Amino acid sequence: MLATVLHSKGDIRCEEVAEPKILKPTDAIIKLSASCICGSDLWPYRGLQPMDGPAHMGHEYCDAVVEVGDEVKTVKPGQFVVGSFCISDNTCPHCRFGFQSSCEQREFMSAAQAPYARVPLADGTLVATPEIPSDDLIPSLLATSDVLGTGWYAADAARVQPGSTAVVVGDGAVGLMGVLSAKQMGAERIIAMSRHKSRQDLALEFGATDIISERGDEGVARIKELTGGVGAESVLECVGTQESILQAINCARPGGSIGFVGVPHGVQLDGQRLFFAQKSLLGGPAPVRRYLPYLMDLVLNRTINPGKVFDLEVPLVDVAEGYRAMDERRAIKTLLRV
């Protein structure tokens, strides 16, 4: 089959690879009619993350089960399923505590930018829909697999409450999903920090009430202005740089919460500063599996339309253009049609 392989910095190809096979009795094989490119795929694409040889890319996935291992009990061929980018058994103590992204058997999904993919720990990882969903829902269901689930976790970790004020730092796909999530959780005011017109527009469509283009200290000053000098109860940090994390901390009110889901790169936090700031911090890879049944329902009953975050769609064979467009920030998120 033709699938996506990253050979080295900037060298992404759609090339012939072996079809995936059941390797363990707990595996499932799914076929994909669509896949997508994640912001985190850009780290190795940009040469900013060490690679151990050519990498089969892609960790967001949904669609039909075609084969299952002997021990798989909860899904069967023909069912439409969605899974998290974090593989989990959903039975270990960490999973039962709702942190499936720290599962004792955690693996990170890979090789999903392809017509077929192997999903380990299928029983724990996959959630089936009651019936085969309409084709037009596929982008939104695909989004639940990572980008929406991650934005949702940011809002959850930032303890967004009905009537509260939430600030979203970062206007990438995850930040925009954070806006949508805060809206669903009932935030009354959602302030998106964004400088890009197309992203600002989408943020407003997803529920942002205010847009701020300033960053750093100026951005913090604007947030203070908009909140009567107080700061926000909840801040969703969706970038992961030193500047963005400090910006997020400084936008929150004392006693407020920051959910940080941008993987920190080169971030150091001073303990005493954090102490006197008196703000709650929780981050990490999102426990998407916890939210998946709920988020899938929201999509299936058409309450939300997170698939709108895909503003570029290319066939899998043109994957290189999909990466380039995201790298150059011409696209927020690329859908790959298989």
Add this chain to the structure above:
Amino acid sequence: MLATVLHSKGDIRCEEVAEPKILKPTDAIIKLSASCICGSDLWPYRGLQPMDGPAHMGHEYCDAVVEVGDEVKTVKPGQFVVGSFCISDNTCPHCRFGFQSSCEQREFMSAAQAPYARVPLADGTLVATPEIPSDDLIPSLLATSDVLGTGWYAADAARVQPGSTAVVVGDGAVGLMGVLSAKQMGAERIIAMSRHKSRQDLALEFGATDIISERGDEGVARIKELTGGVGAESVLECVGTQESILQAINCARPGGSIGFVGVPHGVQLDGQRLFFAQKSLLGGPAPVRRYLPYLMDLVLNRTINPGKVFDLEVPLVDVAEGYRAMDERRAIKTLLRV
């Protein structure tokens, strides 16, 4: 009057000073029959905190109001009151959000190791008892002013729940109050990390179910052993060093919470490590004022006896011995009789 003045490193004296006066119409003057020495008083005593000339020490206080400024409305002379070590107006947005220790008008109390003390923002800061309490309750009421309130905040920030497992890092007075607090909040298992017999005994008396004398990686390994390899839902960090904070983070389970109340000294946290640890962090000066009415009730109805944390009692004139005993760890916490 005779009161405590720290002149320089190690040079603490009880000497003649002017009696406090009402300086602002929102002030109150209280008389004290007892005061005490805080672990944080040892920072300047040990020369580890810069001093701006001689300092009138002491920030824990309770007892009778003797005079109030013209604008004070909620307390009056003759009432028995307790206040937090953080002065707060209790009306600003941060106070109303429950974080009085980040009050817009916050001041830190001082000069309470004395027969009389001035309390600014008396209406916001002081809580009166319904009647004059029995003398034997004074040590416990004094404890609510800071050390108990701080231990309580550690447990609250660590989200101790009924039936949960809590670990307490640090066996100073605050750590011991953290044990008592976790017990009151219904923790089923309370693991105190302590190496000192007298402190271990007090921890057990306050509700600890397990004592661990190992520290660092060994301590973490013991916690994992005791929790089936999982870690604790809640960890109370009551020290403030790099080692103790990392120990606290590593003792918590993924998705668990760390309440840190030891003022961090020289602590740096790596963002990416914190991200993948996936644990919630909240610290800061304790918003004691939020808890004060509840904690005072627990003392007044004799549900708790936090005053037991005072294992040395000296007259105010012997304050130097009180500091020495704590500095040398001969005493957990010193009560000063005025």
